[in-house]
Amino acid sequence: MQAQGKHLTTIWVKEVNNEIVQVIDQRHLPHHLVIEDLSTVQEVMTAIKEMHIRGAPLIGVAAAYGMYLAALQAPAHHPESYLEQAAAQLKATRPTAVNLQWAVDQQLAVMRQETSLAGKIKAAYQQAHRIREEDIANCRQIGLHGVSLLEKISLQKKGERVNILTHCNAGWLACVDFGTATSPIYTAFEKGLNVHVWVDETRPRNQGASLTAWELGQHGVPHTVIVDNAGGHLMQHGLVDVVIVGSDRTTARGDVANKIGTYLKALAARDNGIPFYVALPCSSFDWTIKDGLKEINIEEREASEVKYISGLTDEHDCKRVLITPPDSPASNYGFDVTPARLVNGLITEYGIYEAHETSLQGLKKKLPAG
């Protein structure tokens, strides 16, 4: 989408040297736009683990390019064990996002079919490129399907402002372009609909306040930042028409693992009769599991992410500040699971599906095998 007056995406191969992958280092947003060069799979792992890049779809694309870089680094004689090890390490960087596992497995499979290292490198490069292109196309389709929901609300409200609440960043910064949850919003905005987005700041890492607010603002979409505590009050007072969030992993029956706090917004939406939608590419489904609460491993991150917060001082330095007593312990679960019963629909690149097993089996049948 548009940022700093030009079209930007989150990840691409460097124009003058296709052995380097470039990404936006999102840790510096919203204050600085920093481009980072990644030239080894280890650098990709660090970028994923330390959240230079984040968002389930983007992690998948980055992991695909990571396997391409691993192939470039692999020894010519028996590269397989190097690639298998890199794959295992890559998969371990973030346990919740299913796209990461999926992309790495896709790369391993395609490389196994090539006997020469040069063949493996070429196949990994081409597939990474294809996964990136597919992500863009999928996000575009999610927008085209999802915009119908916003058009319907706009009609019902006779053109009055349509208020969408979103949590975390499921925007183009979480993908390559368009985003998942934001794609229907960008599409509606391009069509001239009167849309406005309530942006949950999304503690502890503030992806809403720092990323979603930035990308919406850069593209010119009206929005307002709110604390994570505010959504229930806004819904009680008719100030939210629809909730759209992303997903890190969705089960075969439609349970949704997404950024911690999503479940609370789903409860408030249900209590106030407001539709709650999840936008996701089909690569975010984990068809092997049903019960998200029991079967999804929820990542626990460092307490320091809760105890410290980073931002720009009045002197324009980026600094972290301690916001708790130094000795108080803190706990930091990264995700929660919203049960399917609270989800009104799943917006995918194949259309909008109900969040239950039968409906999703129908979707699964449409997917290419593998």
Add this chain to the structure above:
Amino acid sequence: MQAQGKHLTTIWVKEVNNEIVQVIDQRHLPHHLVIEDLSTVQEVMTAIKEMHIRGAPLIGVAAAYGMYLAALQAPAHHPESYLEQAAAQLKATRPTAVNLQWAVDQQLAVMRQETSLAGKIKAAYQQAHRIREEDIANCRQIGLHGVSLLEKISLQKKGERVNILTHCNAGWLACVDFGTATSPIYTAFEKGLNVHVWVDETRPRNQGASLTAWELGQHGVPHTVIVDNAGGHLMQHGLVDVVIVGSDRTTARGDVANKIGTYLKALAARDNGIPFYVALPCSSFDWTIKDGLKEINIEEREASEVKYISGLTDEHDCKRVLITPPDSPASNYGFDVTPARLVNGLITEYGIYEAHETSLQGLKKKLPAG
């Protein structure tokens, strides 16, 4: 309670000069313990408005002392209009906390009965002292009644850790001593119960992370700071046994206005079969209204409280940092309303009452008139 190794309260008359009221300036916690002298009603207004002191019960006590200081400042000839004006200005400092209105009205009433200014000053001083003492006694009683709930859970869990989740600060820092929501916890802790508190950080002003965590830590009570987004996940996984929060205003049918985000925790508690209690002195009831959603005026505060956050830098300076794009708008509602249907009980100084009109009418009959 205990802080820095001694017994502290939030507000008292200066020992060597009873025309000065001293308070803890809570803006500096948890990093520095700063005592502030207040010698005019205008200073009390600033302290309330800019949240040097906060919490419905404490605001009530401070307003009572504010009216005493106003009496000291009033002209000897016709002091009434000065006092009426001070009262109106004091009431306007925070619109949601009903204790503020209540304490100011009590002071006006008692001063009207005195003809001389000296008589008014003495009456206001004595009543402020009495309101302070009553707050301490009420909080103590809330603890003695509320501890029964924790003892019951402890028995059911055969002495295993009892996990209480609380939102914002309804601790002794919100009152004079003991607190409301924390009083049952301190009482349980003194009795040797195995208690642990999940402390919601409570954005945007972080009263949980900066005040509740500090006071629990200073008193030695086991606790863990969590982001406001985490409570639902903890409840889904059996890690919360009971929720106890405070209240800024409670209606005659038991709707509870409390810090923004309380409603989301009440929804999650209900969805997971976890009891949700509100602890409050009876001065926090507004008997004149029933429907909290329609009838309670929810304060909107400045956007800067959302866009900036303050804390201690690694160089030990207190600084604010910007955490959103500079141009993104932000909205900042201070409170939300939890409907009575989500409240399992109200813990008051007269005992635990159900949150419905009939039960609360019974409580009202026990209260002294006026």
